[in-house]
Amino acid sequence: MTITGDDGAVLRLDDVHRAYGTGPEAVRALRGVHVAFDRGTFTAVMGPSGSGKSTLLQCAAGLDRPDHGRITLDGTDLAGLTETQLTVLRRQKLGFVFQAFNLVGSLTAEQNVGLPLRLAGRRPDRAEVHRALAQVGLGERTAHLPSQLSGGQQQRVAIARALITRPRMLFADEPTGALDSSSSRDVLALLRDLVDREGQSTVMVTHDPVAASYADRVLFLADGRVVDDLERPTARQVAERMTALETAA
Numbered sequence: 361m362t363i364t365g366d367d368g369a370v371l372r373l374d375d376v377h378r379a380y381g382t383g384p385e386a387v388r389a390l391r392g393v394h395v396a397f398d399r400g401t402f403t404a405v406m407g408p409s410g411s412g413k414s415t416l417l418q419c420a421a422g423l424d425r426p427d428h429g430r431i432t433l434d435g436t437d438l439a440g441l442t443e444t445q446l447t448v449l450r451r452q453k454l455g456f457v458f459q460a461f462n463l464v465g466s467l468t469a470e471q472n473v474g475l476p477l478r479l480a481g482r483r484p485d486r487a488e489v490h491r492a493l494a495q496v497g498l499g500e501r502t503a504h505l506p507s508q509l510s511g512g513q514q515q516r517v518a519i520a521r522a523l524i525t526r527p528r529m530l531f532a533d534e535p536t537g538a539l540d541s542s543s544s545r546d547v548l549a550l551l552r553d554l555v556d557r558e559g560q561s562t563v564m565v566t567h568d569p570v571a572a573s574y575a576d577r578v579l580f581l582a583d584g585r586v587v588d589d590l591e592r593p594t595a596r597q598v599a600e601r602m603t604a605l606e607t608a609a
């Protein structure tokens with residue numbers, strides 16, 4: 361485990377490469393990504409289909425290992441960790457939110473939110489779980505099953521579940537991809553609020569320029585590289601940049 365200096369970045373990727381397959385058929389999904397995610401900031405990752413967004417998220421979250429380069433979380437070099445250590449790090453330090461919510465259908469909102477604590481060998485503290493649900497505006501819905509909640513409410517339960525371990529980084533992969541525009545706005549406003557109020561460091565992959573405009577910063581990937589980095593852009597600026605990248609692709 362290598363400890364590097366504390367420079368304000370919670371997560372850092374240095375010259376990260378990842379290819380699928382070998383030889384002339386290999387697909388080079390990431391080709392030298394350099395990026396640092398600062399503590400307490402909200403970053404959106406955009407790019408044309410196949411540009412490497414999911415691969416970047418998977419590598420950054422320790423779900424996949426790069427072929428080359430370095431990924432450090434809180435100064436810990438992920439390459440130095442065994443699979444078991446990586447699993448523990450993910451459980452303790454990272455939170456995940458997915459497009460399809462991924463809640464357990466037979467468990468209530470309260471039980472779903474308590475799940476990461478159970479996985480970590482802790483008995484969930486009811487007050488703590490209720491606080492997490494109240495934080496996402498669902499204090500009244502603790503006993504509901506996912507099927508008794510709207511899509512937006514289910515995503516908010518998933519966010520409460522991701523935050524219960526107080527992760528160093530929250531990864532959101534298309535968190536509004538399955539929601540209507542009104543529920544999407546609620547979920548994005550919630551993510552924004554968690555960054556502003558709690559200092560929750562967040563990285564979100566999205567195809568939606570409106571969603572990206574909630575972030576502090578938008579990274580654009582093309583052909584496995586970061587090709588642009590905009591601070592607090594409007595949805596229109598994001599859409600224009602995306603159109604230019606898609607036309608060039």
Ligand SMILES: Nc1ncnc2c1ncn2[C@@H]1O[C@H](COP(=O)(O)OP(=O)(O)OP(=O)(O)O)[C@@H](O)[C@H]1O
Nearest residue numbers: 380387388389407408409410411412413414415416
């Ligand atoms: N397991 C895999 N095996 C082979 N090729 C893969 C694999 N996963 C991804 N790829 C390829 O790597 C490249 C980057 O894929 P990735 O899923 O990271 O892109 P993306 O930007 O997330 O795309 P999308 O927006 O369509 O989800 C693509 O060319 C893809 O086909």
